[in-house]
Amino acid sequence: MNVEESKGVWVFIEQNDSKIEGVSLELLGAGRQLADKLQVPLAGMLIGDGIKSLSSQVIAYGADEVYLVDHPVLKNYRTESYMKSAFQLINKFKPEILLYGATSNGKDLASALATDLQTGLTADTTHLDIDLENRFLEASRPAFGGNIMATILCKKQRPQMATVRPKVMKALEPDSSRQGKIIEDTVELKESDMRTKVLKIVNDVTNKANLADAHVIVCGGKGMGTEDNFQLLHQLADTIGATVGGTRDVVEAGWLPHHLQIGQTGETVSPKIYFAVALSGAIQHTVGMIHSDLIIAINKDPNAAIFDSAHYGLVGDAMEIVPMLIEQFKQIRNEKGGEISYV
């Protein structure tokens, strides 16, 4: 796609069962800043079945325009049908930047589209900016397993595309008085052409949503020593109503299931309080938790990198400190009488 003729910042609005994913609203906030810098409109790309009514929400969260394809074949996400719809919209209206949430569906769609559009795609971006002189999207992400950061550019092809992890960017406060333009497009889709069928969707929020929605997280590292020692963190979590998470090492050791891994290759979280216990603070971990409101680190090694990220650091043996914390929290809980909650 021609560099000169592409204009505008777009966000893929991922919806499931006519509910917009949080990451898409976060990306509208990030996209707003990019669009303002470039002095171009911000648009949401909305694809699905019976989803026109979501346009007002997209506009309230910062978009000037909504590009819309509404078709029964688009009821559930499938690469083939969504790609065809998005490809047509992009080719017709030529955005210069297109952002997607780094969800299963967002990454899948972005990767397929990048191939058909013959353009670049940066994965799991944690920071976005604009080189205004060249109108380049500067998409930064952890590289080499998270040991350094790399800023990726796509100089010659358009659109410039990136996927962004949920919980990394901040959504704007919705403003329902905002006005915007809705541009509807039609696309030819036939169910009989589809080579995949979604038979059933099962929402399993019991485990998965825990980390993303948790207000308090107790995350442990390999420094806990043994699986038995790790149980102490469950005790702390039980006492304060927190969710337990772990580093990649911990998950690979089998102390916790995969879905409780926090970091670049696990979940990204942003709770009110984050306890980082007996973990070193390698950047592949910290990119997953750095947006937490209050980070408290406990580590034996006073030089551990985690102390650079933490608001408060306790230097000492977790096996000694965590039981003391449990004791203190229990005491407060008893004094207060009510349940512990976090605002």
Added chain:
Amino acid sequence: MHIVVCVKQVPDTKIIKINPKTNTLDRKSAPAILNPFDAHAVQEAVKIKRLTGGTITVLSMGPPQATEVIKESVEIGADRGYLISDRAFAGADTLATSYALSKAMEKIGKELPVDMVICGKHAIDGDTGQVGAGLARRLDMPPVSNVLEVSEVNTKENTVLLKRKLTSGYELVQANLPCLLTVEKEINEVEYSALPNMIKAAKYKPIVWTVDDLINVDRTQLGLKGSPTVVGKSFTPPKPEGGQKLHGSSNDQVKQLMEVLKDKKNLLFQSSN
């Protein structure tokens, strides 16, 4: 069934070191391993082959020593493997990688038509997870990413039933063959290698193709030249502004922390009554 599994040799990112002066990877610091997700991809192919019979071919792109991960795949149970290795492929981003792999896949498919392609969810060095879906587009196969389970393979109807991971649960998808899957770690446990496989792998010599062995290749789509993305700069992440390190005995520090938390009344211990 002819299943092709794409595998990658990666540095073990847990051990890897970065040269602080140049901000580049010190490859010697880390052993090269079979990308863990790809081991699960090979294992899943082995499981399917037990049900349907057929052939498992492994395909990789990389430097000559990447034949090691093909041999390792044979140990898990793959029948044979190809490595495409050429300076022309060097510096490829995901777009150029999926192009090169698709050209090798075309050649493999000419000898024996491909029914299914399986890739790991992502490689632990690049962490992008983009090559699978891209490759599916180039091969015009329906992609199904983030697969948690292959529940059924129906060779009569030419369909597979798959459980696919979603942000808030999972979905059951039926896909026509041929299709391309990318698999999660949860899909299986990689089994210990059987002795005959180990003996076979020790003797096995993977077939190495250069760019000249491939057919109808547009060289402008390969390697650095064919990669639309470039690294603008790399840097060590700015150190977050560390807060306060508490001092004293463990007991003292815990007490200080509790004072801090009690101070932040809006954050903690809102009584429910």
